[in-house]
Amino acid sequence: MTARLTHLQRLEAEAIHIMREVVAEAERPVMLYSVGKDSAVMLHLARKAFYPSPPPFPLLHVDTTWKFQAMYELRDRMAAESGMELLVYQNPEATEQGINPFDHGPLHTDMWKTEGLKQALDKWGFDAAFGGARRDEEKSRAKERIFSFRTASHGWDPKNQRPELWNLYNAKKHKGESIRVFPISNWTELDIWQYIQVNDVPIVPLYFAAPRPTYEWDGQLFMADDIPRLEKVLGKRPEIVERSVRFRTLGCFPLTGAVESTASTLSEVIQETLLTTTSERQGRVIDKDAGGAGMEVKKQQGYF
Amino acid sequence: MSDPVYVTDALIAEDIDAYLATHQHKDMLRFITCGSVDDGKSTLIGRLLYDSKMIFEDQLAALETDSKKVGTQGQEIDFALLVDGLAAEREQGITIDVAYRFFNTEKRKFIVADCPGHEQYTRNMVTGASTADLAVILIDARKGVLVQTRRHSYLCHLIGIRHLVLAVNKMDLVDYDQATFDAIVADYAAFAQSIGIESFTALPISGFKGDNITALSANTPWFTGPTLVEHLETVEVDTAADQALPLRLPVQWVNRPNLDFRGFSGLIASGTVRPGDAVRVLPSGKTSTVERIVTLDGDLEMAVAGQSVTLTLADEIDCSRGDVIAAADAPPQAADQFEATVVWMDDDPLHVGRGYWLKLGAQTVSVTLQQPKYTVNVNTLDRLAAKTLDLNAIGVTELATDRPLVFEPYAQNRSLGGFILIDKLTNRTVAAGMLNFSLRRAQNVHWQALDISREAHASLKHQQPAVLWFTGLSGSGKSTIANLVEKKLHALGKHTFLLDGDNVRHGLNKDLGFTEADRIENIRRVGEVAKLMADAGLIVLTAFISPFTAERDMVRAMLPEGEFIEVFVDTPLEVAESRDVKGLYKKARSGELKNFTGIDSPYEPPLDPELRVDTTSESPEDAAERIVAHLLARGAA
Numbered sequence: 043m044t045a046r047l048t049h050l051q052r053l054e055a056e057a058i059h060i061m062r063e064v065v066a067e068a069e070r071p072v073m074l075y076s077v078g079k080d081s082a083v084m085l086h087l088a089r090k091a092f093y094p095s096p097p098p099f100p101l102l103h104v105d106t107t108w109k110f111q112a113m114y115e116l117r118d119r120m121a122a123e124s125g126m127e128l129l130v131y132q133n134p135e136a137t138e139q140g141i142n143p144f145d146h147g148p149l150h151t152d153m154w155k156t157e158g159l160k161q162a163l164d165k166w167g168f169d170a171a172f173g174g175a176r177r178d179e180e181k182s183r184a185k186e187r188i189f190s191f192r193t194a195s196h197g198w199d200p201k202n203q204r205p206e207l208w209n210l211y212n213a214k215k216h217k218g219e220s221i222r223v224f225p226i227s228n229w230t231e232l233d234i235w236q237y238i239q240v241n242d243v244p245i246v247p248l249y250f251a252a253p254r255p256t257y258e259w260d261g262q263l264f265m266a267d268d269i270p271r272l273e274k275v276l277g278k279r280p281e282i283v284e285r286s287v288r289f290r291t292l293g294c295f296p297l298t299g300a301v302e303s304t305a306s307t308l309s310e311v312i313q314e315t316l317l318t319t320t321s322e323r324q325g326r327v328i329d330k331d332a333g334g335a336g337m338e339v340k341k342q343q344g345y346f
Numbered sequence: 347m348s349d350p351v352y353v354t355d356a357l358i359a360e361d362i363d364a365y366l367a368t369h370q371h372k373d374m375l376r377f378i379t380c381g382s383v384d385d386g387k388s389t390l391i392g393r394l395l396y397d398s399k400m401i402f403e404d405q406l407a408a409l410e411t412d413s414k415k416v417g418t419q420g421q422e423i424d425f426a427l428l429v430d431g432l433a434a435e436r437e438q439g440i441t442i443d444v445a446y447r448f449f450n451t452e453k454r455k456f457i458v459a460d461c462p463g464h465e466q467y468t469r470n471m472v473t474g475a476s477t478a479d480l481a482v483i484l485i486d487a488r489k490g491v492l493v494q495t496r497r498h499s500y501l502c503h504l505i506g507i508r509h510l511v512l513a514v515n516k517m518d519l520v521d522y523d524q525a526t527f528d529a530i531v532a533d534y535a536a537f538a539q540s541i542g543i544e545s546f547t548a549l550p551i552s553g554f555k556g557d558n559i560t561a562l563s564a565n566t567p568w569f570t571g572p573t574l575v576e577h578l579e580t581v582e583v584d585t586a587a588d589q590a591l592p593l594r595l596p597v598q599w600v601n602r603p604n605l606d607f608r609g610f611s612g613l614i615a616s617g618t619v620r621p622g623d624a625v626r627v628l629p630s631g632k633t634s635t636v637e638r639i640v641t642l643d644g645d646l647e648m649a650v651a652g653q654s655v656t657l658t659l660a661d662e663i664d665c666s667r668g669d670v671i672a673a674a675d676a677p678p679q680a681a682d683q684f685e686a687t688v689v690w691m692d693d694d695p696l697h698v699g700r701g702y703w704l705k706l707g708a709q710t711v712s713v714t715l716q717q718p719k720y721t722v723n724v725n726t727l728d729r730l731a732a733k734t735l736d737l738n739a740i741g742v743t744e745l746a747t748d749r750p751l752v753f754e755p756y757a758q759n760r761s762l763g764g765f766i767l768i769d770k771l772t773n774r775t776v777a778a779g780m781l782n783f784s785l786r787r788a789q790n791v792h793w794q795a796l797d798i799s800r801e802a803h804a805s806l807k808h809q810q811p812a813v814l815w816f817t818g819l820s821g822s823g824k825s826t827i828a829n830l831v832e833k834k835l836h837a838l839g840k841h842t843f844l845l846d847g848d849n850v851r852h853g854l855n856k857d858l859g860f861t862e863a864d865r866i867e868n869i870r871r872v873g874e875v876a877k878l879m880a881d882a883g884l885i886v887l888t889a890f891i892s893p894f895t896a897e898r899d900m901v902r903a904m905l906p907e908g909e910f911i912e913v914f915v916d917t918p919l920e921v922a923e924s925r926d927v928k929g930l931y932k933k934a935r936s937g938e939l940k941n942f943t944g945i946d947s948p949y950e951p952p953l954d955p956e957l958r959v960d961t962t963s964e965s966p967e968d969a970a971e972r973i974v975a976h977l978l979a980r981g982a983a
Contacts, residue, residue, distance in 0.1 A: 058654035
């Protein structure tokens with residue numbers, strides 16, 4: 043009798059295989075956890091890979107202090123449920139300088155996320171970090187390896203990556219070097235949503251439409267997640283209107299555009315996603331600078 | 347014929363749950379596209395993404411802008427721009443690496459490896475092909491079967507891809523002429539048969555115009571199908587064949603949350619498994635039965651090839667990473683000498699005799715390769731004699747591992763026969779290989795267990811064995827210092843032996859010259875002899891230039907931790923040359939002597955030797971005194 047494996051089963055098996063290889067070969071692995079839906083799937087896969095043991099590595103959240111409250115809540119809950127250690131890192135220089143998305147533009151991402159990530163990896167001496175990036179997200183990522191090598195200064199050289207054959211991964215590295223590992227490289231956005239549905243993976247409620255306090259900024263709609271703090275940074279209280287909105291991606295609340303929607307179930311969200319005609323990352327400001335090669339430049343600088 | 351894309355769209359809007367139910371039961375096909383530089387690969391892939399609505403409106407807008415700016419199709423959309431990734435290549439207009447793309451139809455998810463057609467990129471094609479179930483070989487209808495077509499077909503066949511599609515592209519540019527198509531197919535069929543390709547499917551298409559991609563084209567009324575997408579949707583994936591083979595589960599990780607649970611985790615390479623199945627653990631050969639197949643969602647009744655699982659066994663038997671759990675009645679073999687086909691992927695060529703890491707499944711062992719029996723010219727498919735393997739070379743060679751590998755020939759089982767080679771110094775993946783078979787001599791040569799152990803030999807001599815490995819340029823003073831050290835040790839009542847470079851070349855190694863390969867073999871033999879002597883309890887001193895780090899490290903790895911003591915006799919070239927005790931530098935400078943270390947052959951100084959002697963500031967006598975002190979202090983003598 044032949045059992046037919048679905049695409050989700052094959053993708054799951056591949057991701058689990060990758061995670062086990064890393065745990066077997068790396069000295070000090072860590073999982074980067076951004077609390078978004080891709081991170082949620084990656085965490086679920088890790089729990090499957092090592093069950094009945096808890097995943098034998100900590101979760102690392104490189105925090106910007108500007109995430110949605112609902113993200114912090116889910117993060118703490120999932121860490122507790124999975125029995126994993128949760129490490130939260132906030133770049134002390136960014137804290138000190140009060141870096142925020144309104145006054146500092148691209149520097150906000152650079153200081154909190156790019157620099158914050160490098161500092162966190164150095165601080166704990168992690169030599170392998172799982173990330174939830176997918177090859178379908180962006181053109182330059184289509185050529186990213188599953189095991190992506192970084193120099194001791196976290197640089198990425200797209201011309202000097204190791205060939206990956208069959209399912210054999212070369213995890214050998216010199217002292218100080220590290221690997222970023224992308225177990226869900228071959229998943230598309232639709233795969234992620236389907237997997238969440240089939241496996242009941244907990245995700246942040248912000249992905250579902252609900253009446254929420256919103257304000258307009260620069261022609262886009264945002265959620266007023268922390269009104270007193272917004273007032274402080276903006277110097278005034280933005281005009282807040284309650285609208286039925288949801289989010290297609292999650293990041294810092296002042297940088298993550300909301301979309302007006304009534305999709306309140308997972309099926310409806312997937313339906314809306316599939317019918318939608320703008321790509322996923324468009325709600326985020328990060329890819330737009332530096333023209334067509336934006337993400338590639340960021341990666342060479344050490345952004346995930 | 348209906349266009350599958352629009353059916354799908356309607357269902358999303360009308361009944362999302364029905365749509366999701368369909369898509370949850372999709373399976374997956376991985377394929378590669380290969381063709382020459384201008385055959386239109388990127389355009390074809392761009393078209394597949396476009397037609398399956400994998401392009402969003404904002405991406406399309408950017409594409410239209412880019413098409414006008416840098417596109418090569420005038421005012422029309424240049425689909426290739428969707429696919430060509432990194433900034434540098436975008437400017438050059440060439441795809442230089444493997445890129446992975448995704449699209450869906452109702453029946454399947456597809457992962458496409460976009461493989462470059464450029465001359466020097468055998469490496470990338472083999473990489474892309476290694477995970478593919480199917481290959482689409484593109485031919486420009488105006489050009490027919492080219493050298494590149496043959497090369498790509500040969501490589502796909504070499505990697506064992508069972509499904510080949512011959513896509514005769516740019517049919518629009520030959521007026522959709524059936525005779526042109528038929529002639530190309532006939533030409534290709536003759537070639538395919540000659541290299542052992544059993545079957546292929548030929549399609550007339552235009553990636554640019556969209557003919558016969560998702561719908562049959564009115565421009566080719568003589569063609570009855572299937573379309574490219576239909577074929578991709580219905581071709582059988584290899585999972586059924588893999589499941590029909592005996593069970594092979596390479597153990598990746600042992601799961602031990604507590605003393606009561608011991609699970610063995612891995613990706614099933616072939617076969618099926620159920621609780622109660624009799625299994626054998628290789629290489630130990632111990633047998634047991636499967637107790638449970640454990641998952642987060644509850645135990646499974648059965649698992650099949652392609653699934654990542656955790657098994658528990660009924661008996662407490664030894665099993666760790668690298669072992670293979672197999673069907674008890676049909677286990678794989680273990681061997682340590684093989685014939686293999688190797689594809690070289692690094693700028694630094696194969697060093698015959700040098701130790702590399704070989705990774706196969708979850709097994710990582712040390713391996714040395716012999717001089718290739720032959721290499722294959724991928725353009726003519728001629729077999730050529732070769733001394734080594736350079737970047738993009740494909741060769742057949744024999745290799746020997748330092749311990750037995752559980753394996754199967756690649757033709758039988760990709761997971762147990764495919765391997766990569768890793769350079770021990772740079773950690774780069776330097777080659778991919780396929781085991782063809784084990785050598786008979788490996789099956790008949792066994793280790794003889796010895797009753798008198800190396801510890802027994804050493805304790806009788808009241809000493810701990812060691813290898814003092816002197817390395818440095820010719821004329822640096824290695825032999826002088828080594829001689830002094832041996833005299834002092836002898837005076838202390840120690841049992842020693844000095845292996846000297848010149849002396850060994852008069853006997854044991856008199857068949858070797860001074861090429862890089864011979865130098866590596868010279869050191870390997872000396873290392874083996876030194877190891878035997880250390881096993882006999884001796885303190886061994888060796889005085890060889892031993893210019894390459896890899897070989898010194900190879901000898902280090904042969905010996906127990908702490909027994910290899912590297913002494914770097916650090917004399918600058920100009921000093922050694924000015925001494926020129928044997929007159930060799932003079933000969934080398936005049937060109938009379940070739941491959942002389944320091945002149946026209948490199949010396950790689952040790953980065954972290956146990957001892958370093960600077961002969962410009964320390965006398966041989968003082969150095970010898972210090973070396974003996976070091977040996978005594980660490981309790982080795």
